[in-house]
Amino acid sequence: MKECAYFRASTVAEAIDAAAADANAFYLAGGTNLVDLMRLGVAEPRSVIDVSGLSTRITQLDSGGFGVGAGVSNSDLAADLRIRRAFPMLSQALLSGASGQLRNMASVGGNLLQRTRCLYFQDTSKPCNKRANGSGCPARSGVHRDLGILGTSTACVATHPSDMAVALAALDVTVHIDGPSGRRRLSLDEFYRLPGDDPTRDTTLSHGELVTTIELPPPAPLLSNSAYRKARDRASYAFAVGSVAAAITVADGVVADVRLAFGAVAPRPWRARTAERLIRGGPATAEAFVAAIDVEFGAAETLPDNAFKIPLSRNMAVTLLAELAADQPTDSRT
Numbered sequence: 264m265k266e267c268a269y270f271r272a273s274t275v276a277e278a279i280d281a282a283a284a285d286a287n288a289f290y291l292a293g294g295t296n297l298v299d300l301m302r303l304g305v306a307e308p309r310s311v312i313d314v315s316g317l318s319t320r321i322t323q324l325d326s327g328g329f330g331v332g333a334g335v336s337n338s339d340l341a342a343d344l345r346i347r348r349a350f351p352m353l354s355q356a357l358l359s360g361a362s363g364q365l366r367n368m369a370s371v372g373g374n375l376l377q378r379t380r381c382l383y384f385q386d387t388s389k390p391c392n393k394r395a396n397g398s399g400c401p402a403r404s405g406v407h408r409d410l411g412i413l414g415t416s417t418a419c420v421a422t423h424p425s426d427m428a429v430a431l432a433a434l435d436v437t438v439h440i441d442g443p444s445g446r447r448r449l450s451l452d453e454f455y456r457l458p459g460d461d462p463t464r465d466t467t468l469s470h471g472e473l474v475t476t477i478e479l480p481p482p483a484p485l486l487s488n489s490a491y492r493k494a495r496d497r498a499s500y501a502f503a504v505g506s507v508a509a510a511i512t513v514a515d516g517v518v519a520d521v522r523l524a525f526g527a528v529a530p531r532p533w534r535a536r537t538a539e540r541l542i543r544g545g546p547a548t549a550e551a552f553v554a555a556i557d558v559e560f561g562a563a564e565t566l567p568d569n570a571f572k573i574p575l576s577r578n579m580a581v582t583l584l585a586e587l588a589a590d591q592p593t594d595s596r597t
C-alpha cells in the first residue's frame with residue numbers, strides 16, 4: 264500500500280477545504296472498502312481525509328421524515344427503532360449486509376459510495392474500463408456470473424454491491440451534498456450514473472463533494488408494510504446475487520400503491536418504475552406481479568452466465584409482494 268497523508272476533519276467545512284486542496288484526496292469513513300482498495304493498489308490517494316466523526320446523528324425533520332447523517336454506522340441505522348418500524352426494508356437490507364463487525368465500522372455515506380466487487384476491477388494485473396477507461400472489459404467474456412443485466416454498457420457490466428442502497432431507492436430518499444461549489448440535493452436516480460462509455464465514475468459527485476445526510480420520507484402505511492430479501496451464496500458475509508426491496512398496500516384485492524427495487528442486477532440500485540406502474544391499480548395476484556416484472560426485465564441484456572438473474576429476481580419479487588399483500592395489517596390498507 265502506498266503511503267499517503269492523513270487528516271482528520273473536525274467540521275464539514277474543514278473536510279471540504281482539505282479535499283479541494285488536493286485533486287487526489289479521498290474521503291475516509293469506516294475504511295472498510297477504501298482501505299481494501301488501497302491495499303490492492305486500486306485506489307492510490309495522495310491524502311485521505313477522515314470524515315468518520317462528522318454527521319453521526321439520526322434526527323427527525325419538520326417534514327416528519329428523518330435526516331440520517333452520512334457518518335451514522337450501518338449498525339446504528341439498522342437498530343434505530345424508528346427506522347425499524349417505519350421502514351422495515353431499510354433495516355433488513357442493512358442487516359443482510361457484510362458482518363456485525365463490518366456494519367459497526369461501515370458508514371451510510373461509505374456504503375452508498377462503495378465500489379463494485381467485479382473481480383477484474385479489484386485485480387490491477389487485469390485490464391478494466393472502470394479502473395482505466397479504454398483498457399477493456401474482460402468480464403464480458405470471462406467471469407460475469409455476478410454482474411449486471413440492466414443499465415449496463417459494452418464498456419462495463421459491473422453491479423453496485425450495496426444492499427442498503429436498494430432499500431433507499433425504493434424509499435425515494437434525497438441525498439444532501441456539500442462541496443467546494445456549495446450545497447445540493449439529489450434523488451438517488453440523479454446521484455448514481457450509468458456507465459455508458461465512461462464507467463470510471465459511479466456517481467455524479469464532483470471532486471471534493473461530501474455526502475452529509477440522507478433524507479428519508481415521513482413514515483407511511485405503504486413504507487411500513489415493506490421488506491428486503493436477498494439471495495447469496497452463503498447465509499452471511501456475502502454480497503447479493505440478487506435482491507429485492509418491496510412495499511405494497513392493497514384494498515379490496517386491488518393494489519393501492521407499490522414500491523419495488525432490485526439489487527445486484529445493475530450498476531446502481533434498480534428502481535423498477537415500469538413494473539410499479541403496471542402493478543399499481545391492478546389485481547394483487549402473483550400472475551399480475553409476474554407479468555409486470557417480466558416487462559421490467561424485458562430490457563435486460565444478459566451474458567451467458569448471468570441470465571439466471573431474471574428468473575431469480577422475478578421469483579423473489581413475486582413471492583415477497585404476495586407475502587406483503589397477504590400479511591399487511593388491517594390499518595395499513597388505503
Ligand SMILES: Cc1cc2nc3c(=O)[nH]c(=O)nc-3n(C[C@H](O)[C@H](O)[C@H](O)COP(=O)(O)OP(=O)(O)OC[C@H]3O[C@@H](n4cnc5c(N)ncnc54)[C@H](O)[C@@H]3O)c2cc1C
Binds near residue numbers: 369370371372427502
Ligand atoms: C468482507 C465484506 C463483505 C461485505 N458485504 C457486504 C454486503 O453483503 N452488502 C453490502 O451492502 N456491503 C457489504 N460490504 C461493503 C460494506 O458495506 C462497505 O465497505 C461499507 O458500507 C463502506 O462504508 P465505509 O464507511 O467503510 O466506507 P469507506 O471505505 O471509508 O469509503 C468508501 C468510499 O466512500 C467514500 N466516502 C465515504 N464517506 C463519504 C461521504 N460522506 N461523502 C463522499 N464520499 C464518501 C470514500 O472516499 C470511499 O471512496 C462488505 C464489505 C466487506 C469488506
Ligand code: SF4
Binds near residue numbers: 399
Ligand atoms: S465489468 Fe466493469 S468493473 Fe468489471 S472488468 Fe468490466 S469494466 Fe471492469
